[in-house]
Each structure stands twice: as C-alpha cells, then as structure tokens.
Amino acid sequence: MNVHEQFAEDLALYALGSLQGQERIALVKHLEECPGCRSELEFLRGDMALLALSTSGPVPPARSRKRFIDAIMKEPRVRTVSSAVHKWNWWIWSLPWVAAAALAILAVALWSNNAQLRQTVSRLRQQSAEQEGQLQTAREIAMTLTATDAMRVTLVAAKTPPQPQGKAIYVRDRSSLIFLATNLPSLPQGKAYELWLIPPVGAPVPAGVFRPDARGSATVINPPLPPRAEAKAFAITVEPQQGSSSPTSQPVLVGSGE
Amino acid sequence: MFPPETNSAATDAFLVSGVRSGDDRAVTELYDRFSPLVYSVALRVLGDTGAAEDLLQEIFMQLWRNPNLFDSTRGNLGAWLSVVARNRAIDLLRRRKPESNLEDVIVSVNHDMSAAADRSRAMQKVREALGGMPGPQRNALELAYFEGLSHTEIASKTGEPLGTVKTRIRAALSSLRKAFA
Numbered sequence: 264m265n266v267h268e269q270f271a272e273d274l275a276l277y278a279l280g281s282l283q284g285q286e287r288i289a290l291v292k293h294l295e296e297c298p299g300c301r302s303e304l305e306f307l308r309g310d311m312a313l314l315a316l317s318t319s320g321p322v323p324p325a326r327s328r329k330r331f332i333d334a335i336m337k338e339p340r341v342r343t344v345s346s347a348v349h350k351w352n353w354w355i356w357s358l359p360w361v362a363a364a365a366l367a368i369l370a371v372a373l374w375s376n377n378a379q380l381r382q383t384v385s386r387l388r389q390q391s392a393e394q395e396g397q398l399q400t401a402r403e404i405a406m407t408l409t410a411t412d413a414m415r416v417t418l419v420a421a422k423t424p425p426q427p428q429g430k431a432i433y434v435r436d437r438s439s440l441i442f443l444a445t446n447l448p449s450l451p452q453g454k455a456y457e458l459w460l461i462p463p464v465g466a467p468v469p470a471g472v473f474r475p476d477a478r479g480s481a482t483v484i485n486p487p488l489p490p491r492a493e494a495k496a497f498a499i500t501v502e503p504q505q506g507s508s509s510p511t512s513q514p515v516l517v518g519s520g521e
Numbered sequence: 522m523f524p525p526e527t528n529s530a531a532t533d534a535f536l537v538s539g540v541r542s543g544d545d546r547a548v549t550e551l552y553d554r555f556s557p558l559v560y561s562v563a564l565r566v567l568g569d570t571g572a573a574e575d576l577l578q579e580i581f582m583q584l585w586r587n588p589n590l591f592d593s594t595r596g597n598l599g600a601w602l603s604v605v606a607r608n609r610a611i612d613l614l615r616r617r618k619p620e621s622n623l624e625d626v627i628v629s630v631n632h633d634m635s636a637a638a639d640r641s642r643a644m645q646k647v648r649e650a651l652g653g654m655p656g657p658q659r660n661a662l663e664l665a666y667f668e669g670l671s672h673t674e675i676a677s678k679t680g681e682p683l684g685t686v687k688t689r690i691r692a693a694l695s696s697l698r699k700a701f702a
Contacts, residue, residue: 272687275694279665281672305627310694312600314666316644318565322557327574335545335585
C-alpha cells in the first residue's frame, strides 16, 4: 500500500472526522490525486467499523421495529433501475405476471383453435357422409353394369335378330368414359376388341382393350385417356390381345355423338 | 424465503438487491440483522435511548428510500452501517450538518460482520485490543471516535501536544487492525 507518510497521521484523524483547518484542506486535495491514500482511508474506516463493535450489547426496543415497519408500509417505494442486478430482479418479480399473461393468451389461442378445429371436423364429417353416399351409388351402378350374372337385354324391333351394339357415355371435362357392349361376336385366341376415341382432328386414341363374355357382353369403365380429349365418335376394332396404339383393322362398331 | 443469516456478506448483497426492488421483507431482514449494531453505536455516542431510536429509524429509512447509497461491490453492509451510524451520531451530538455524502463513504474491512456470531467474536477481539492499549492512547481514540472531538480539542482537553494526539490516534487504530490481521 502506497501511503504518503506525511499524511498517514492526518488520514486517521480525517477518517474520524477530527482533522480540521488547513491540514484538512490539504489532505482533501491530496486525496483527490492519490489512490493509495484513498485506499488507506477506506481501511481506516474499516478500523472504525471494528471499533463500533466495542459498543455491542444494547438492543433497540421492540417498538423501534414496529415503528420502522409501519413507516416503510406507509411510504411508497421509489424503484431504481440503475443496476443490472435490479433489472434482473425486476424480471424475477415480474415473471409470475408475465407467465400468467402468457398462459392466458395461450388459453385463448387454444380455445379459438379448438373451436376452429371443431368446425373443420364437423364440415369434413358432412362432406364425408355426402361422398360416402355418392360412392355407394357409384358402386351399385358399377356392380350392376359389371356383374357377370346380370341379365342384359337389348331391345330391338320385333322379329329382328339381335345385333351387336355398343353404348359409350363420355364426360369430356372429367375424362370419364363408360362403354357397354352387347351381342358381340366371340373372338379367336390371341385377339381382343379395342375401343377408340376418335377426335375431330388427328389419329384415334386408344380407349381400352376388352374381351366379351360368353354372351357377347362387355364393359369398359374409365379407361386411361388424355385430359379433356374432344371426341367426335367412338369405334371398336379387333386387335391383338395386348392392344394396339393405332387401329389395325376396320371398325366393327362405330358411332358418333348425338 | 431469505437465506439464513449465517450466509455472510453475499446474502447482504442479495437482500440489498431485494431492497432495490422494493421488497419490504428484504429491508426488514436487514433491519433485524443490523439494528442492534446501529442502535448500540448511536446510543454510545448520543447517550440517549430516544435519540438513538430516532437515528436508527433515520438510517434504515434512508436505506429503504435510496438503497443505492450503499454499493455492495465496494464494501460490507454491516461495516458501512456502523460507520454511517457513528458519523451521523457525531453530527447530531456536535449539532452540525453531515460532513460527507453517504454514498461517498466506502469502508474496506476484511472481517465479515454479517453474522451475529462473527460480530460477537469480533467484539471480543476489539475489547481485548482496547484493553491492551496504553490508557492515554485509548483515551485519545475514544475522545475522537465517541465524542467527535477534533485533534486540537483533544490536545486542549488532555493538555498534550497536537503531534502527540495525532500519533496516539494513529497508533491506536493500527493496534486495532493488527488484532484482526
């Protein structure tokens, strides 16, 4: 510790508040410039603190404590925000309120989300029920059309022998095609009928390969087709069993839209 | 829940930060911990219980109103309170305005004064140190410390030269420090 010896005794008196006059003025000026003497002054105050312990013994009466507590309860506390520790404490004390507010917001958000989910589920259930009904109708139609034990009757003019017939039902926007055929002649081994979609311009488009049953009946449902292909007519040709990319024989049946 | 008193000065800093946050429990805890020390110093200097109680109230209310007066990074709260209490009591005794701002009072002490047991042991050492001092030396120190007399007043009262008074006071404080070395 670097304490200037000429000030050592004056420092002790100054710490006690006992230094007066010019000596005090000179020491105060020196303290402004001397960290060593400032440090020694702090230790001298520490010595004074120890000296205070010599008075230990008396304790304040209970009324003093009550008086103090009453006073701090009456005085609104002025909060300070100067230190990082205090800022941290502010957060510590605020945390329960922040957490409560966050939970409240979360609860409202969850409640709202739950209500939306309930509405969505209700709407989906309704749609599902409608689609289930439509699907059931479609299944029944398809089962009837494709059933092997279905009785297929082609009504013709009286006393006219049954003729091969085909009925194509095509919905262009959905590229959906159902084709029903009756009284088709049986085919040799390795051969099959092929359905063609005939556009207004360009080559015929393959629309499914099939073999009729023993009674000459056949059904083609939704074969793969180009999207929204325009159809001028439909036709059936006899092709190899695996089908052809373009007709290789003359049409057996042909028909245009009504 | 506050830490127990035996947790030393670190808990003082914790409690002071609580006071800065406006926690009345923290300042009450500090009051319970240090009010006997502040009161006994005030009573020893002022010699009047009512005046000592008033000073006790004043000092803790200042801590409550402005806890930044004490910087926990620059000293020990118990030591700081005892020095502030002694200086303020001398101001009252001498009917003079305070000579220094409280925030300028920095106290360096190596001894922990937070726990009552530590203070009790320290008190024993201080009394032994005072008892071991030569009478004139102890007398000069007590006149300066408990009565707030200036060195010229002490010299006048004891009939000793100014230089002798200075030397005795410095030597007395040095003996006290050595007792805790």
